[in-house]
Amino acid sequence: MGTWKSRGLRGSTLEDMINHTNEAYREKKLALIQKIPTPITPITIEKSTRHITLAYFDQKSTVDYIGAVQGIPVCFDAKECAVKTFPLQNIHEHQIRFMKEFEEQGGIAFIILHFTALDEMYYVPFRDLEKFWKRMEAGGRKSFIYDEVDKTYQIHASRDILVHYLETIQKDLTERDSAQ
Template identity: 80%
Template sequence: MGTWNTRGLRGSTLEDLINHTNDSYRERKLGLIQKIPTPITPIEIDKSSRHITLAYFDQKSTVDYIGTVQGIPVCFDAKECSMKTFPLQNIHPHQIQFMREFEEQGGIAFIILYFTGMDEMYYLPFDQLAGFWKRMEEGGRKSFTYDEVDKGWKIRAHRDMLVHYLEAIQKDLDRRG
């Protein structure tokens, strides 16, 4: 078990680490997870470089990743947090609705949350996220804290699986019965 900093990927984003892990899962036939691109409409394109310089989002995105792990449908969003408090405004109502409906269809929905200041990653099962969301909707705090996150859901790195979340999916399945 190592930390992400010892892997020589200090400049990598959370999505880069997850994409690398997903490639490893695919190569090992453990799962097939895809990054879902957010659809955009280009407004301005730099003709010399052919790069989009201005665009807008076509529609609301659902989640960052979707796929299947050993026949189980999974979807999740990747979030980073530099403070010890995660603002729920970083998650949108349509994402909560999508994850809720995904779970109702027999899938597993969750958030991978990276507390950058502590260099710690956590699997946040949808039911726990939904609890924080409900608290906010009922007039409670509009965030949750590092201390409220169950440390038993910490994600570790394992070999080239830098965000080895399959262990947490198994734990989530086990507790569901």
Template identity: 65%
Template sequence: MGTWKTRGLRGSALEEYINYSNEKYRESGLALIQKIPTPITPIDIDKSSRHITLAYFEKKSTVDYIGVVQGIPVCFDAKECASTSFSLANVHEHQFKFMEEFEKQGGIAFLIIFFKSLDKIIYLPLKDLKLFFERMNEGGKKSFKYEELDEEYLIPKKGDIIVHYLESLSLYLSKES
């Protein structure tokens, strides 16, 4: 069991933008994507603010989001990093395995990564993430740089959809077919 302190909220800004985008997708009938809550057991609660200050994870979570886009099952995790290099330690083994199993069942798995220092959000297909893990497992770098990613998958803001990842997903699907 892991311990949770405030550092668990690091991705909350990106997640809020994705949650808003998912609501817009749902309203327009484009997709139905749900945020998967991480089950926790509270240990300490600040009585004045009624906020949980210490908790334990009940079990390992899988991914942040799961749902369906026009009949295609999708799952993904939202990650943020402060620099232009993304540490593979940010993707836990159980998350990676879940995404692999999800794709074996016919779904599409990916990451959405916000590179804060560049103010860029990018779609990373699982097959590309696998290559970085393979490199690491063969003794290579335990991270990858933004420059190694395909900028075709940059996620735009379009109208009132803040993180319009469906365009990147569509591009990926068109390349894979």
């Protein structure tokens, strides 16, 4: 494999980059974050190989990742967006409900949003996500746009850490503490 570039793994999916980051965090004992497998229901299984050849995704998955960062429970979803508008239909009501309940239990919930055309990643705190969601429920726009994302929450790569979101969690915690 070639050398690492500061811009991360070109061509890799956001999920691959986050999985790599989580492994680096685990090795450095900074965080323990686990990917939650997407639940599926198999329809057809090839008898000779026992491989699932047809299945469908179960609706009620919670979030993509869950774990702890220095004793703080965290959960988040990874989302990609090719344009400057993120449709809220890409997040399900049960996920919003789970994230809200997670925060009510003292955890931190957020999404990592990658604007692929711009090659920019952002930490979107649940409070912002909830604001966009409530606006939609009240009859407002069914999406949020790039300009509405707090640019101070941009996620950068740092050496072997491709999606260095711990810095933005720290920023979020600091802002929560100062708001109390």
